[in-house]
Amino acid sequence: MNIALFGYGKMGKMIEQIAQDRGHTIAAKIDVDTKEIPYDNMDVAIDFSTPEAAFDNITGCFENGVPVICGTTGWLSNYEKAIDICNKNQGGFIYASNFSLGVNIFFELNAHLAKIMSGLEQYNVSMEEIHHTQKLDAPSGTAITLAEGIIANTNYKGWKLDQTDEGTIPITSKREGMVPGTHSISYDSAVDSIEIKHTAHNREGFALGAVIAAEWIQGKSGIFTMKDVLNLY
Secondary structure, eight states: OEEEEEOOSHHHHHHHHHHHHTTOEEEEEEOTTOOOOOGGGOSEEEEOOOHHHHHHHHHHHHHTTOOEEEOOOSOGGGHHHHHHHHHHTTOEEEEOSOOOHHHHHHHHHHHHHHHHHTTOTTOEEEEEEEEOTTOOSSSOHHHHHHHHHHHTTSSOOEEEETOOOTTEEEEEEEEOTTOOOEEEEEEEOSSOEEEEEEEOSSSHHHHHHHHHHHHHTTTOOEEEOHHHHHTOO
């Protein structure tokens, strides 16, 4: 499979190594200075670029018949526009705030726990995420996905960063050292606390998940998630 990498930072380099180890070819490395994009040589694009570049990267691929795996966060105000362009061109698309196989299992645990806790008003939920100091967005896209999983299964109406308001999930974001990513959700009452937590030890899990998603989407058109890739239904 010929894979094009949109964004060639730390994640792009790790994806390159894992893809090659799995027998794939890196057909292009697209970064901010790239003048011409060789769409004809691509079987699939994996985008870990920047919030400013992601929409144009993604939609350019759709318009040229290239399916896209996107792990870039911070661009989702344009998500519905991207979906429209994908559908118009009968493209294939998987967006995930986190491609780690473990995190996607954690998403399912989070949603299931939220269902269990939804009728127990004595418990208040909160979330904490910790990432390396180079991460610019806060809260993380993974934390937002976790919050959305809670909101979909409880009476919580939204989330707020570093604030506690009635009816919203407070998210604390910390930036420390070289932490790849730690996410914890706590349900606290006067008598006890329940916590689930995912800790990434390195970025390799994110990169492997993205390559597996690229392998899975071959020959498919439509909008998919990692639930489809991992059959988590």
